[in-house]
Amino acid sequence: EDKVVQSPLSLVVHEGDTVxxxxxxxxxxFRSLLWYKQxxxxxxxxxxxxxxxxxxxxxxxxSILDKKELFSILxxxxxxxxxxxxxxxxxxxxxxxxxxxxxxxxxVRP
Amino acid sequence: xxxxxQNPRYLITVTGKKLTVTCSQNMNHEYxxxxxxxxxxxxxxxxxxxxxxxxxxxxxxxxxxxxxxxKRNFPLILESPSPNQTSLYFxxxxxxxxxxxxxxxxxxxxxx
Numbered sequence: 711e712d713k714v715v716q717s718p719l720s721l722v723v724h725e726g727d728t729v730x731x732x733x734x735x736x737x738x739x740f741r742s743l744l745w746y747k748q749x750x751x752x753x754x755x756x757x758x759x760x761x762x763x764x765x766x767x768x769x770x771x772x773s774i775l776d777k778k779e780l781f782s783i784l785x786x787x788x789x790x791x792x793x794x795x796x797x798x799x800x801x802x803x804x805x806x807x808x809x810x811x812x813x814x815x816x817x818v819r820p
Numbered sequence: 821x822x823x824x825x826q827n828p829r830y831l832i833t834v835t836g837k838k839l840t841v842t843c844s845q846n847m848n849h850e851y852x853x854x855x856x857x858x859x860x861x862x863x864x865x866x867x868x869x870x871x872x873x874x875x876x877x878x879x880x881x882x883x884x885x886x887x888x889x890x891k892r893n894f895p896l897i898l899e900s901p902s903p904n905q906t907s908l909y910f911x912x913x914x915x916x917x918x919x920x921x922x923x924x925x926x927x928x929x930x931x932x
Contacts (some may be wrong), residue, residue: 740917752910752923753863760918798863806870806917807878808853812862 712737716799716811720788724819727789731797731814734781739804743775746798748813753798756784789818822847824924826911832930833901841896841927848902850895851914851920852879854886854905863910869894870917901931 713736723729735743742760746753757766762777770789775782786793796813803809824845832837847850853868855878865878869888883905885897894913898905908928912921 744920755920755922758918758920800863802918803826806851806868806876808865808868808921809879810855810863810865812860 712801712803712807712809714799714809714811716797716814718819719812720815722817722819723789725790727818728785728787729789729816731784731786731799732781732817733783733799733802735809735810737779737801737803739810740777740780743806744800744802744808745769745773745782745800746800747782748796748798757795758807786816789816791818791820793803794818807809821920824911824913824922825868825885826909826927828927829925830928832932836903837899839898839929840928841898841909841911843894843924843931844883844892845894845913845915845922846892847913847915847922848891849913849915851917851919851921851924852888854884854894854896855910855912856880856905856924857910858907866896866909868917875879878926886921901929906931 717732745756757773759775765774770787781790798813800810854866855863864880867886869875911924914921
């Protein structure tokens with residue numbers, strides 16, 4: 711059975727801090743890893759990673775995948791209160807199922 | 821506007837009363853999927869559909885049915901709802917299975 715584990719489950723930081731969110735996975739015939747941000751509504755897409763070692767970047771957010779060690783990290787620099795959300799990691803495998811981790815709740819205090 | 825719509829957004833019902841939650845997308849996406857989200861358990865896939873007339877079970881399909889008669893619509897059917905199906909439900913679609921998914925606004929279902 712495919713498994714996605716995110717850590718930590720929650721964290722609290724202050725504005726301006728840098729945070730690193732972790733996602734490890736065990737997926738049969740891994741195809742891709744996706745990061746989503748969920749505020750008080752539906753998840754919104756952040757990144758999709760398929761190749762190891764290639765960083766995806768969007769503003770203050772960046773993500774990288776390590777297919778050898780089976781993990782990904784999502785970095786947020788200079789955090790703002792608007793970054794407070796649940797961050798979800800998901801993987802796709804050969805059987806077309808998406809498997810999500812339980813999410814990381816990030817709280818950014820002013 | 822490109823979007824995924826779900827109806828109803830909120831529903832309170834009683835055990836055993838059949839219900840359908842509709843999902844529609846206007847992006848001509850091949851892949852559609854239903855999830856439920858519960859505290860401490862995250863998002864879990866119920867059913868997914870690779871294309872019209874092709875559906876398959878996700879991780880938690882028991883108690884649910886789906887159909888995909890047209891590309892744009894993917895309704896979720898609860899034939900005999902039970903209280904353990906009280907949850908927040910999301911429909912999502914993507915161009916293909918391995919591309920980014922767009923989520924609907926969610927349906928909060930309470931079964932008493």
